[in-house]
Amino acid sequence: MKVCILAPENSPSWGGVGAYVYNLVKNLPTNFDKHIITINRNVSDSYNTLLKDENCYIHSILDVKKNDTFFYNFRFQLAVLKKLRGLHKKYNFDIIHSHSGHLPHLFSQFQGIAPLVVTVHSTSVGMNLCIQHSKPEKSSAEIYMDFFSRYIKLCEKIGFKQADKLLPVSKFTLEEIINLYNIDVTNKSVVIQNATDAVMFKPGKVTHSNETVITFIGRFYAIKGFNTYLKALVNIHKNGYKIKPCIIGRGNKESMNNYLKSNFSQYLLRDPVPYNEMPKVYDNSDIIIVPSFYENCPAVVLEAMSSGKIVIASNVGGIPDVIQNGINGFLFEKGNVVDLEEKIISILEKTSDTDKIRNNARNTIIKDYQWSERGTEISQIYKDVVK
Numbered sequence: 001m002k003v004c005i006l007a008p009e010n011s012p013s014w015g016g017v018g019a020y021v022y023n024l025v026k027n028l029p030t031n032f033d034k035h036i037i038t039i040n041r042n043v044s045d046s047y048n049t050l051l052k053d054e055n056c057y058i059h060s061i062l063d064v065k066k067n068d069t070f071f072y073n074f075r076f077q078l079a080v081l082k083k084l085r086g087l088h089k090k091y092n093f094d095i096i097h098s099h100s101g102h103l104p105h106l107f108s109q110f111q112g113i114a115p116l117v118v119t120v121h122s123t124s125v126g127m128n129l130c131i132q133h134s135k136p137e138k139s140s141a142e143i144y145m146d147f148f149s150r151y152i153k154l155c156e157k158i159g160f161k162q163a164d165k166l167l168p169v170s171k172f173t174l175e176e177i178i179n180l181y182n183i184d185v186t187n188k189s190v191v192i193q194n195a196t197d198a199v200m201f202k203p204g205k206v207t208h209s210n211e212t213v214i215t216f217i218g219r220f221y222a223i224k225g226f227n228t229y230l231k232a233l234v235n236i237h238k239n240g241y242k243i244k245p246c247i248i249g250r251g252n253k254e255s256m257n258n259y260l261k262s263n264f265s266q267y268l269l270r271d272p273v274p275y276n277e278m279p280k281v282y283d284n285s286d287i288i289i290v291p292s293f294y295e296n297c298p299a300v301v302l303e304a305m306s307s308g309k310i311v312i313a314s315n316v317g318g319i320p321d322v323i324q325n326g327i328n329g330f331l332f333e334k335g336n337v338v339d340l341e342e343k344i345i346s347i348l349e350k351t352s353d354t355d356k357i358r359n360n361a362r363n364t365i366i367k368d369y370q371w372s373e374r375g376t377e378i379s380q381i382y383k384d385v386v387k
Helices: 016-027 072-091 124-133 140-147 149-162 171-180 226-238 253-263 275-283 299-306 337-348 354-368 371-386
Strands: 002-007 033-040 056-063 095-100 116-120 165-168 212-217 243-248 268-270 287-290 310-314 330-332
Touching: 002 016, 002 072, 016 033, 016 095, 016 275, 016 299, 016 371, 033 072, 056 072, 095 149, 095 371, 116 149, 116 171, 116 371, 124 140, 124 149, 124 171, 140 149, 165 171, 165 371, 212 226, 212 275, 212 337, 226 243, 226 253, 226 337, 243 253, 253 268, 275 299, 287 299, 287 337, 299 310, 299 354, 310 337, 310 354, 330 337
Parallel strands: 002 033, 002 095, 033 056, 095 116, 116 165, 212 243, 212 287, 243 268, 287 310, 310 330
Antiparallel strands: none
């Protein structure tokens, strides 16, 4: 089978969709031809490097600057419209696999080239509802998303209707499609939760200092709850606890560095790391914080749990489907700094059985969230769709 995957993120370190595409390709059957149509950001861990031995063909059809976090989506949609038919004539694709909310198939979905499967990672309506109620300063991408919200919603609704099969990444995502877009897609939807590589992400040796390293991984966006993380850690540090913030992501590094320097004696601030170096990040962390106002089934939660780390995440979206509070991780009320502080302090003061929670987290991933199983599930969906 020849699978065409529209990938608006050409680097797993750029975001969840990038990690999804990378792991999907690695876990589809070896007799499948995988064609990734993507962008070029000139990053070191591009698909060309990471997937060179996976019977995979990379088609970079658009050059994108690293600081373009919004408008490149529209440019990529147009590039796909222009290039996809020609690539299909050359390779004769059996199926097209795309992703929403980036919507790279927005215009090409009307060309009737091949059956269309769409993984729904998020919805713009759900994101915008959270962006409008999140108090921190919004990023430029979030401002643009809010401004174009009606247009994006219409495009998504059309895309949901046009797709031959929808793969929401959580039950929460499926409910959002039905309730926020007023369309019943139940019969053509299969909930396929995100997964991770339990061999790549496994408990390893910890090499950091005596301070407890508390890590945030993601973009410095209001919707990611970044301010909640910072406020909680500042308060905990002022109360005399030995902690070290570790922040890995994209945003205004200069102002962030000044803020951290004025509040902490020790901290780490760096750009996203190559995907194959992420296990080291988890090895050198004690606690992973996911304070988002909106999520569905985030990769960082699964990777951290697979690595045997304590995860404290907001109780939003599909996260409660994965984390059982106090059993394999911790949940806190989104935006509630005090609640987050209490969860962190319970770990620092060892009032929770952290060893048991780490083991339970790892076992949860082994049992239910491995990409080796997801690859089999998705390949069978492909076969069913093309019958």
